[in-house]
Amino acid sequence: MIDIPASKKECFFEDLHVNDKMTVTYQVGGGGHLDIDFWLADPDNHALAKHIKETTGTVSITAEKDGRHEFCFSNQMSTVVDKIVSFNVHGVIYVDSDDTVAPIEREIRALAAGLTAVKDEQEYIVVRERTHRNTAESTNSRVKWWSVMQAIVLFLVVAWQVYYLKSFFEVKRAF
Template identity: 75%
Template structure:
């Protein structure tokens, strides 16, 4: 029963959310998380489609101070520990692009701080939290691999289509040249009569 209570408490003290958004050209998308002092938050993102697969990202505290900033990255991660209570903002900006919309997948992980001196936190719970954080990292890596696999598959299919159509064009040109050569050689052997 105690183990069940500890597991339930660790699940309640961790929040996770995954999102997929489209950031249109020349715009930015911002999101908020309300954190308390000593809470931890990690934002991981990756651009799946659009343009050069890059995006600007920044994370600010309640007073507007920039805590993390990444410019023109295709994938990234930012982790913070809240120093004050308030609303923390993170934004994805596609303002550098005038034509290409970008599709961004991102995850937000957070750990709600519970003081160590509280009787609630047992060594087993600390280990469960540690394992939960490790599992979240594995999940992020799997999502990254899925997006990369999709991108590589699209590239391979595109290359395959180009090779196929190039081969068809070469066959058409080859048969045209053969037909022309037969016609041209045939004209050498024709006898022309002059009356």
């Protein structure tokens, strides 16, 4: 999880070899309209993926070149609000199909991939729960203040009516 200040961007790097696979999954957990700009570039700085003002996203690539791949989160569209972004980077080192892989090793890799998927799903659920809790707390606060305001208006109207009715029944004397 990272905080991205308003009008800033945060970049990260991953060194990949040809045929390595990488997946980046992200979700905005707080700030503004819960949107962020994201892009992923190869070592020659060619864009492999670009998401503009997205709340969540997943990008999977297979490296076509050796070198440092860059992915960035940008909050430059916002001048006031900081954003909280949760993200995961998964990499799979390419194994040539000609290599002989023991069946137990294949199963271990499958279990590791499944475990990673479960962990990512749990992190996604935690971020969603936080977002929903913030929404519920905000709604509760608005309902509370609306009720207080209605009670104040009710008492003011009652006070005005009592005063008006009292003055209506008051006897006016002329001297």
